[in-house]
Amino acid sequence: MSLASVVIVGAGQAGFQVAASLRQEGYEGRITLIGNEPGLPYQRPPLSKAYLLGKIQESNLLFRPAEFYATQRIELLHDPATAIDRLNRRLVLASGTAVSYDHLVLATGAHNRPLPVPGAELAQVFGIKTKADADALAPLAKQARNVVVVGAGFIGLEFAAVAAALGAQVHVLELGERPMARAVSREMSELFRQAHEHWGVHFDFRQGLSRILDDNGKVCGVQTADGRTLAADLVVFGIGVIPNAQLATEAGLDIENGIKVDAHLLTSDPQISALGDVASFPCVQNDEHSTRLESVQNAIDQARTVAARLMGKPSQYGALPWFWTDQGDLKLQIAGLSNGYDSTVVLGCAQDRQLSVLCFRNDRLVAVESCNRMGDHMAARKILARPPKLTAAQAAAEGFDLKAWEAANRD
């Protein structure tokens, strides 16, 4: 079946990639890519690190230059979608116009969970999600003397490392008991805690924020949940995201922690796909539980799956999840999903800041976290791409080398 028109809502990593992959696959029909932000589609990962530090410029954020959209006949609209008319297969836009679709792709992403405290509306309080956020934050980050970061997840810690490098006193408030607790093992958290403290970052774990204080409308401090006052001229928060599922909810699609999709990334309406940060899919690496992943890899690989299906080559999505974060001179790469792991084997040396943590569940390798051990990460991606045969006892043996094991156990 050939589709005359594919409309994609969301021009982030996932939406852009669906459009690009459709053309790569030879799709000849109409492609409409609808974004909420001005300008050309761009990548977000550098916003909280290299871009803020001025190491890369605006043009380096773009996926493609303007000519690409013209030559590939991808119609880019900056007109937010407001409603899906499923009966007539039309998407209604904010301007009042409507676009007809044969297939609709929802790649609407997620937005930052807002800080639920008084003072969150002040101009020196930032989440980092868009280029506009980063552009407004960059000059303040360069001048800031006292920075409070709320949330010790990837984004918060990436920014903490940037702010420390720019010379600010950095204080991180985190409700949990260790950095990146939801994403990495205790051993890896400890390495990052020590590294950040070495850079001058101060952590307050099991600590919440009760309000942001201002002096004539300008941030001057924060009050912690236990009643202390910390000096601050800049507050940056990263306390998770909320999937942008409103359009889908109002259209009556199944919702479950985001837009619910099947293994082919189809929603409860067979004319509508969803993918990327907004989609909750049955995840092979998570015992087929409905799972929502926020990552570049997930966006790209799901986009390829959707584009291939629309071109008559359906497959069940099962790509291995992988993630990375850059903090100071540390590169953390994660292959697989560690949820529910019950034992670990550690390779390398935390003092040298070169560490890999192998996470096992029921003696089955489920994830490998590597800090500045890129060879281990690449080996782990090969090993985890198939049902891995490596046991914890093998990995714990004296002199075990993950790369050597991978090389010796290729089919």
Place this chain on the structure above:
Amino acid sequence: MPILTFIEHNGTHHQVKGEIGQSVMQAATFASVPGLPADCGGACSCATCHTYVDEAWLDKVQAAQGMESDMLEYAFERRDNSRLSCQLIISEDMEGMVLHLPSSQF
């Protein structure tokens, strides 16, 4: 604006305009050169922008080192002239440089 030439494994040539300071990877993706998915967007995290620097140009670029070299260990058919193109920054003396693409990035 140096002109770079990418040669696909099947022999197809692509002449691409690069900007000084831009990565070789971005010059290629901006021009939609096939066979260079560059999934991580230039963060040296995925090893899917692997290229071979043409032998005649090896004096213009260093061999891969450090983290890049570690990543390349797992690239498909690594050679001595293998580089991750996201780590090659275009300079004036790269005018006319030729890069070859591997048969696969995985």
